[in-house]
Amino acid sequence: MEPADGEGNGSITRILSDDHRRLERLLASAVADDGHVERDSYDRFRAGLLRHIGIEEKILLPAAQRLRGGEPLPIAAKLRLDHGAIAALLMPTPTSGVLATLRAILENHNLLEEGLDGLYHTCDTVLREEMDQLLVQLRAAPNVTVIPCSDTPAVLGAVRRAVERAGFRLSGDSPTDDQPPLLNTL
Secondary structure, X not given: OOOOOOOOOOOHHXXXXXXXXXXXXXXXXXXXXXXXXXXXXXXXXXXXXXXXXXXXXXXXXHHHHHHOOOOOOOOHHHHHHHHHHHHHHOOOOOOHHHHHHHHHHHHHHHHHHHOOOOHHHHXXXXXXXXXXXXXXXXXXXXXXXXXXXXXOHHHHHHHHHHHHHOOOOOOXXXXXXXXXXXXXXX
């Protein structure tokens, strides 16, 4: 998450939207057309996505709330529910159902963050006076080490609950569900 040539200090929108594209490429490179998952690449995707979520949860959302006099951004609760579902989906073995659910949630979630009224543009405005300091924090956010995937009943139950709390359901062939493909129920 280094600044691109000519970017200067950049903006939250540019840096984190570019990181979304990087994560999308990582996921695409980890999953072959036949659905086979190359685990080292997938683990790099997992670590990158968890780092990205950490930046939003530990840096952006708290800074915006602080500068709004303690009032959280209206979108914060939904983003946090999505982040919980996304992080949970990174725990089990990446089956085609888990991946389909993850991709669908990310597609919806990224729109909430990148849209004109989304998190990033809002933070570019609200956090404008602290931008340089925040961009340093974003770039300095620590890497995340991922643990091996787990398909224990406790993990799979936690995945289901987190996905449902966020207003989604698991895709049909995930290890915890035989439902039809993911639907956003909100």
